[in-house]
Amino acid sequence: MSLTHFRTADQSAPATRTAPVTIQSLQDKKSQRRPIVALTAYDYATARVVDEAGVDFILVGDSLAMVVMGYDNTLPVTMDEMLLHTRAVRRAVKHAMVVADMPFGSYQVSTAEGVANATRFVKESGAQAVKLEGGASRLDLVRRLNEAEIPVMAHLGLTPQSVHRMSGYRVQGKSVTAIHHLVKDALALEAAGAFAVVLEGIPMEVAQRITAALHIPAIGIGAGPHCDGQILVLHDLINLSFSAPAKFVRRYGDAAALITDAVNRYRSDVEGHQFPGEEESYHLGKEAMAALLQEEGRARLKA
Ligand code: KIV
Numbered sequence: 001m002s003l004t005h006f007r008t009a010d011q012s013a014p015a016t017r018t019a020p021v022t023i024q025s026l027q028d029k030k031s032q033r034r035p036i037v038a039l040t041a042y043d044y045a046t047a048r049v050v051d052e053a054g055v056d057f058i059l060v061g062d063s064l065a066m067v068v069m070g071y072d073n074t075l076p077v078t079m080d081e082m083l084l085h086t087r088a089v090r091r092a093v094k095h096a097m098v099v100a101d102m103p104f105g106s107y108q109v110s111t112a113e114g115v116a117n118a119t120r121f122v123k124e125s126g127a128q129a130v131k132l133e134g135g136a137s138r139l140d141l142v143r144r145l146n147e148a149e150i151p152v153m154a155h156l157g158l159t160p161q162s163v164h165r166m167s168g169y170r171v172q173g174k175s176v177t178a179i180h181h182l183v184k185d186a187l188a189l190e191a192a193g194a195f196a197v198v199l200e201g202i203p204m205e206v207a208q209r210i211t212a213a214l215h216i217p218a219i220g221i222g223a224g225p226h227c228d229g230q231i232l233v234l235h236d237l238i239n240l241s242f243s244a245p246a247k248f249v250r251r252y253g254d255a256a257a258l259i260t261d262a263v264n265r266y267r268s269d270v271e272g273h274q275f276p277g278e279e280e281s282y283h284l285g286k287e288a289m290a291a292l293l294q295e296e297g298r299a300r301l302k303a
Helices: 023-031 044-051 080-091 110-127 136-147 175-194 204-213 255-271 286-302
Strands: 038-039 057-060 097-101 129-133 154-156 196-200 218-222 227-231
Touching: 023 154, 044 080, 057 080, 057 204, 080 097, 110 136, 110 154, 129 136, 129 196, 129 255, 136 154, 154 175, 175 196, 175 204, 196 204, 204 218
Parallel strands: 038 057, 038 227, 057 097, 097 129, 129 154, 154 196, 196 218, 218 227
Antiparallel strands: none
């Protein structure tokens, strides 16, 4: 949108929309075995496009540290940065549920700090839920967030905030002991009040068993096809993440190629005096033009 093109409310939005997504409607999808569709988004423009395409929930993921801010991992992004992006997403979204990812350091120090930071997401950015990583060590926080009326999405398996402890981004849940741990954590998080669980980077056979054991929706990323829903990082889906895609990513578009082509053609038009043209320029009105020419004529005579 250029600054001189004023947006009218919702002109490009589809005329009819289904009701906004809620925890109950996600739960209904699980019961009816209708897959839940989720994506990340981090700004107004992409959130608007993603929402209007009809996804069920949008995660303002801390993956923004990598795909938007260019860090090597998700650890550096701050509460204030996450809040800024969540607000932008919230302004764009009319249908999907907006889930804010709690950044590293915002809930690990104490339960009280976790509740305070989650409250900021709801109060200051309009997020409808928060997501946090981890199992048994998060049960107290999940309970407290429920008491504070803040819906929580849990996240198990390959939890990127544990990158150093895991010695890199590695598929989790590969031994029988690890599988037991994951199942136990998932059930405990459900009992503590989580309304959904993201399962990341685990064998599909394990995800299938956890999904079947849970009453709440299990959302997979690199966890195979048997979860109740799927989530991907938008920038991976459209080739804007500048890294070799993980095994579980499928590319549905090439935004990098689209943007490169548009920028190249723009540069070439500017350099070749082809942009802007007449039709992209403002013109003086007849009277003002005549007055200007007259004044320029007088000035020439005097000179
Ligand atoms: O930060 C993120 O994008 C995530 C994933 C689940 C996609 O946590």
